[in-house]
Amino acid sequence: MTEEAHAGGYRVYGVVWFWLLVITLLELGAVLVHLPHTLLVISLLIMALMKAGLIIAYFMHLRYEKLSLAYAVVTPMFFLAIVLFAFLGPDALSVLHRR
Amino acid sequence: MAHGAVDQQQVLASDWSGGKSPFAVGWPKLMMWLFLVSDTLTFAGLLAGYGVIRISLGRWPVRAEIFNLYLVGAMTFILICSSATMAVAVSAAKRGDHRRVIPYLLLTVLGGLLFLCGQAYEWTHFIREGARLFGNPWGIPQFSATFFITTGFHGGHVSVGVLYLLVTTLRWSRRSIQPESVEIAGLYWHFVDLVWVFIFTLLYLI
Numbered sequence: 001m002t003e004e005a006h007a008g009g010y011r012v013y014g015v016v017w018f019w020l021l022v023i024t025l026l027e028l029g030a031v032l033v034h035l036p037h038t039l040l041v042i043s044l045l046i047m048a049l050m051k052a053g054l055i056i057a058y059f060m061h062l063r064y065e066k067l068s069l070a071y072a073v074v075t076p077m078f079f080l081a082i083v084l085f086a087f088l089g090p091d092a093l094s095v096l097h098r099r
Numbered sequence: 100m101a102h103g104a105v106d107q108q109q110v111l112a113s114d115w116s117g118g119k120s121p122f123a124v125g126w127p128k129l130m131m132w133l134f135l136v137s138d139t140l141t142f143a144g145l146l147a148g149y150g151v152i153r154i155s156l157g158r159w160p161v162r163a164e165i166f167n168l169y170l171v172g173a174m175t176f177i178l179i180c181s182s183a184t185m186a187v188a189v190s191a192a193k194r195g196d197h198r199r200v201i202p203y204l205l206l207t208v209l210g211g212l213l214f215l216c217g218q219a220y221e222w223t224h225f226i227r228e229g230a231r232l233f234g235n236p237w238g239i240p241q242f243s244a245t246f247f248i249t250t251g252f253h254g255g256h257v258s259v260g261v262l263y264l265l266v267t268t269l270r271w272s273r274r275s276i277q278p279e280s281v282e283i284a285g286l287y288w289h290f291v292d293l294v295w296v297f298i299f300t301l302l303y304l305i
Contacts, residue, residue: 010187010190010191013183013186013187013190014183016183016186017179017180017182017183020179020182020183021176021179024172024175024176024179027299027300027304028168028172028304030304031163031168031304032168040305041305044300044304044305045300045305047300048296048297048299048300048301051296052293052296052297055182055289055292055293055296056289056293058186059182059183059185059186059285059289059292060285060286060289060290060293061282065122065123065124066122066123066124068114068121068122068123069122069123069124069129069132072122072132073132073135073136076136077136077139080139080140080143084143084147088147088150088151089154091151091155092150092151092154092155093154093155095151095155096154096155096156096157099155099157
């Protein structure tokens with residue numbers, strides 16, 4: 001896989017750059033056309049995660065590293081996201097409802 | 100008996116039995132990855148705090164009326180471009196394509212500086228309109244507080260990154276560093292871009 005990616009020269013970075021720009025334009029477009037709020041939030045979060053995935057996998061080369069490194073980096077993020085949502089989400093909502 | 104010896108050999112030769120690098124990267128690169136994981140916690144904390152404040156307040160100023168989304172979009176564009184030029188510089192350094200390394204590193208630095216100019220302009224504009232760390236004309240003091248602290252932390256990271264890249268460029272031009280050092284600087288720079296993806300989405304768009 002590594003050899004293949006490197007043989008293609010710098011092309012892969014151009015392709016990733018292009019898609020990052022496309023997704024950024026879609027994000028701006030979603031805000032400017034005033035999508036319904038819930039749909040807007042969900043689609044923006046999905047697009048942000050797609051951009052993050054592209055940057056981590058190709059620009060930061062994680063896709064070409066050994067899997068153990070990818071697990072060591074990505075697993076904590078996964079649990080962090082769960083913990084933040086599970087612990088802080090209900091707190092924020094309960095404060096909102098007590099107002 | 101022979102079977103057991105083979106098993107034992109396999110266990111000893113496995114990644115985690117010592118004497119090997121289980122992640123198959125050198126320690127400087129592994130340390131940069133670990134630093135980036137811990138730095139993710141910094142920004143996760145800032146953004147989670149912002150989320151809690153905003154959700155628990157239930158109301159928030161309309162950002163489209165306050166920020167210039169086109170300016171922020173342009174800043175995002177510049178940062179993505181600088182990340183791409185950094186990726187090319189790293190790749191060139193690793194494959195020995197020496198004439199590309201320094202121009203692309205300098206392009207990356209230029210992108211970082213342009214981004215900082217955009218942020219300085221945005222902050223100046225925001226402050227002239229009356230925004231302060233603990234108050235602003237839009238009625239919700241936490242709005243400008245979270246904005247200044249989160250984008251300030253990110254801008255600080257960009258500034259440090261520009262210095263880091265300049266030092267890397269200088270040392271590369273003196274041939275005193277290996278390609279791996281350029282790659283490690285690249286990891287930091289891409290991380291700064293990665294954080295901006297979330298700041299851009301959560302602070303400006305949602």
